[in-house]
Amino acid sequence: QLQLQESGPGLVKPSETLSLTCTVSGGSISSSSYYWGWIRQPPGKGLEWIGSIYYSGSTYYNPSLKSRVTISVDTSKNQFSLKLSSVTAADTAVYYCARRGYSGYDFRPNWFDPWGQGTLVTVSS
Amino acid sequence: NFMLTQPHSVSESPGKTVTISCTRSSGSIASNYVQWYQQRPGSAPTTVIYEDNQRPSGVPDRFSGSIDSSSNSASLTISGLKTEDEADYYCQSYDSSNHAVFGGGTKLTVL
Numbered sequence: 001q002l003q004l005q006e007s008g009p010g011l012v013k014p015s016e017t018l019s020l021t022c023t024v025s026g027g028s029i030s031s032s033s034y035y036w037g038w039i040r041q042p043p044g045k046g047l048e049w050i051g052s053i054y055y056s057g058s059t060y061y062n063p064s065l066k067s068r069v070t071i072s073v074d075t076s077k078n079q080f081s082l083k084l085s086s087v088t089a090a091d092t093a094v095y096y097c098a099r100r101g102y103s104g105y106d107f108r109p110n111w112f113d114p115w116g117q118g119t120l121v122t123v124s125s
Numbered sequence: 126n127f128m129l130t131q132p133h134s135v136s137e138s139p140g141k142t143v144t145i146s147c148t149r150s151s152g153s154i155a156s157n158y159v160q161w162y163q164q165r166p167g168s169a170p171t172t173v174i175y176e177d178n179q180r181p182s183g184v185p186d187r188f189s190g191s192i193d194s195s196s197n198s199a200s201l202t203i204s205g206l207k208t209e210d211e212a213d214y215y216c217q218s219y220d221s222s223n224h225a226v227f228g229g230g231t232k233l234t235v236l
Contacts, residue, residue: 037225039225039227046215046227046228046229046230047162047170047215047217047227047230048227049224049225049226049227052223052225060222060223060224061224062224063126063224096169096170100225103158103176108157108158108219109157109158109219109223109225110158110160110175110176111158111160111172111175111176111181111217112160112162112170112172112217112225113171113172113175113181115169115170115171116169117169118169
């Protein structure tokens with residue numbers, strides 16, 4: 001059974017860079033059938049997609065965050081990572097990683113599943 | 126980019142049927158698949174509907190999804206409501222560049 005687990009510091013200072021890693025177990029991150037994504041959720045608010053990466057390194061980023069986001073992949077470790085620079089209190093959120101699939105019928109992107117349990121990152125001095 | 130608009134909250138009694146809407150602000154609702162996620166407090170989201178109307182294994186057939194091009198919206202219908210269905214529900218789709226977009230979420234209360 002595929003599982004994803006986020007890890008990284010729970011507290012980041014304003015203006016610094018938030019760094020998180022998602023470790024994939026029970027399956028290979030190098031599967032040609034999937035992208036791997038980051039989604040966040042500020043306390044008490046809704047979900048926001050941050051970006052997605054393919055095992056080859058191809059990326060999609062949320063246009064509203066693109067200037068501050070870098071997502072990378074390490075296939076040797078079966079991990080992918082998120083870096084968000086110049087953080088402010090508005091970046092305080094639970095950060096989730098998830099696998100994103102493609103329809104086997106028409107190759108359009110479909111669901112994010114499964115998700116990691118999420119990790120709370122607080123931006124504060 | 127487009128927005129997906131959901132009602133902030135809905136409530137219904139156990140055993141009844143409830144429908145949650147998700148309206149796409151621009152572009153066709155049919156152009157990209159719509160997914161629905163259930164999120165209980167303190168937990169990660171889980172998928173209840175994918176590809177507009179498909180249920181993952183393990184999701185009861187009380188959950189169904191549809192899209193309506195005339196209103197440019199998607200709907201999640203839950204029949205035979207149970208107290209365990211009380212949760213936040215999010216719709217999600219993509220733009221033409223495969224950027225994911227989430228709706229603002231709907232809090233379902235089963236009372």
